[in-house]
Amino acid sequence: MLSIKKLKFVIVSCFVLGLAVFMAAMAPKPVSKTPNIVLFFIDDMGYGDLSVTGALGYKTPNIDKLAAEGMRFTNFMAAQAVCSASRAALLTGCYPNRVGVAGAFGPKQGLGLNPNEETIAELLKANGYTTGIFGKWHLGSDSVFLPLKQGFDEYYGVPYSHDMWPLHPWQKQAQYPPLFWIEGNKQVKEIKDLDDASLITGTVTEHAISFIRKNKKKPFFLYVPEPMPHVPLAASANFKGKSERGIFGDVLTELDWSVGQIMKELKVQGLDDNTIVIFTSDNGPWLNYGDHAGSSGGFREGKGTSFEGGQRVPAIIRWPGVVPSGRVSNKLLSNIDILPTLVKLTGAKLPKEKIDGIDFVDLLKGDDTKTPRGNFLYYYRQNSLEAVRKDNWKLVFAHPGRTYEGSLPGKGGQPGPAPENHDFPVALYNLGRDPGERYDVYSQNPEIVAELEKIADAAREDLGDDLQKKTGKNRRPGGKITK
Structure with a gap:
């Protein structure tokens, strides 16, 4: 029979042991050095196109759930407000004009991302990752520029925007060749009409899920550049007519479903806790398509402009x-x-050549005292510096550019006017008070203007500026097939 003293010792020991077991169970699990990565890159999704950012007429519960379970960024910029340039920036960590990419590459144009550039896929692959892309590439449609030449192990998708086909609304001005799905480096199936286009989101989803299943036992990088909601819009039978926002709402509802299916598969395979999921867009909405376009969330202008509606995107x-x-x-x-953020999180190596990206790992982990990026350069067209930003101040330089204002938007898939050579004057905006860029305070803040002009001068020396006929000292050539 235990003495009172021994009994007390046993009770205390059991309590301490139980407490230790409880605390161990409640402690955060050690983070793997090789997390999986899923990167969603949505085409032409505006800042206001999610429920969590104010969308009306449809809901995006799966994407909203990502925001509830992670971190949402409200000041996140696409590097340029156009397809190919933005994709080059994402994959290389560089301003696209540094790597010789501008605009949106057309079919068999002989242009693409230079294979000498190191992409996220190549850096992660060198660190033991399996890499796959399912969706829209748009960094060169010639075989020398396709994803398998840029660090990806698998590819199933479309080589460029799916409006670059014979059914384009502007067909009389630009006759495009047939559009095919590409698997690896081979054309496998033609997208002939809107019925075929309605299968795009589902097809991308199926291939992404298959990739997760095949690679569940090793670290992977899954890049999902969804072709929708770039026009022409098409939703599958399960989603067509289901929203209050017409075909645009139907397409966004299906895209949200796609994100939900991929997230569900991660959970089924036990990968949910060890996967970094990133969701963002290549640029703002193509506003002159009216009811077939998204919302800039109140920011000025949209896709193809260096105003906030063109470059501020969900993230x-x-x-x-x-x-x-x-x-x-x-x-x-x-x-x-x-x-650079993914490189630091995974232990991979940075590219050998200079990049412009800044890692924000500390901020991502919750340290709000960190401010990784102090300024940003708004380049557009071939290499025109149209604006610079420092903190909340944005200096816009006089430049010709696209505007959606002053014209009625189109309807039913047909575009309205969007003049490309509107003359924008020099202006200074305080985005902290005026995110819509409506109140020019240039004359009231000469010291701020001078400070921002110094940033612009350094950028012109480094990257050039067509508007001032400067080439820049540190630009690298894009990919080009010479005959």
Whole structure:
């Protein structure tokens, strides 16, 4: 029979042991050095196109859930407001004009991302990752520029925007060749009409899920550049006519479903907690398509402009146990910052050549005292510096550019006018008070103007400026097939 003293010792020991077991169970799980990565890159999705950012007429519960379980960024910039340039920036961590990419590449144009550039896929592959892309590439449709030449192990998708086909609304001005799905480097199936286009989102989803299943036992990088909601819009039978926002709402509902299916598969395979999920867009909405276009969320202008509606995009990052849930960050960031951030999180090596991205790992982990990016350059067209930003101040230089204002938008898939050579005057905006860029305070703040002009002068020396006939000292050539 135990004495009172021994009995007390046993009770205390059991209590301490139980407490230790409880605390161990409640402690955060150690983070793997090789997390999986899923990167959603949506085409022409505006800042206001999610429920969580104010969308009306449809809901995006799966994407909203990513925001609730991760961190949402409200000051996140596409590097340029156009397809190929933005994609080059995302994958290389560079301003696209640094790597010789501008605009949107057409079919068999002989142009693409230079294979000498190191992409996220190549850097992660060198660190033991399996890499796959399912969706829209748009960094060169010639075989020498396709994803398998840029670090990806698998590819199934479309080589460029799916409006570059014979059914384009502007067919009389630009006759395009047939559009095919590409698997690896081979054309496998033609997208002939809108019925075929209605299968795009489902097809991308199926291939992404298959990739997860095949690679569940090793680290992977899954890049999902969804072709929708770029026009022409088409939703599958399960989603057509289901929203209050017409075909655009139907397409967004299906895209949200796609994100949900991929997230569900991660959970089924036991990969949910060890996967970094990134969700963002290549640029703002193509506003002159009216009811077939999204919302800039109140920001000025849209796709193809260097105003906030063209370049400020939704951005969400989720990684349970590492990224605090339910956080909102208002710090200035860009899609060029994703590459160095993933490199640091995975232990991969940075590219050998200079990049422009800045890692924001500390901010991502919840340290709000960190401000990784202090300024940002708004380049457009071939190499025109149209604006610079420091903190909340944005200096817009006089430049010709696209405008959606003053013209009625189109309807039913047909575009309205969007003049390309509107003359924008020099102006200074305080985005902290005036995110819509409506109140020019240039004359009231000469010291701010001078400070921003110094940033612009340095950028012109480094990257050039067509508007001032400067080539820049540190630009690299894009990919080009010479005959």
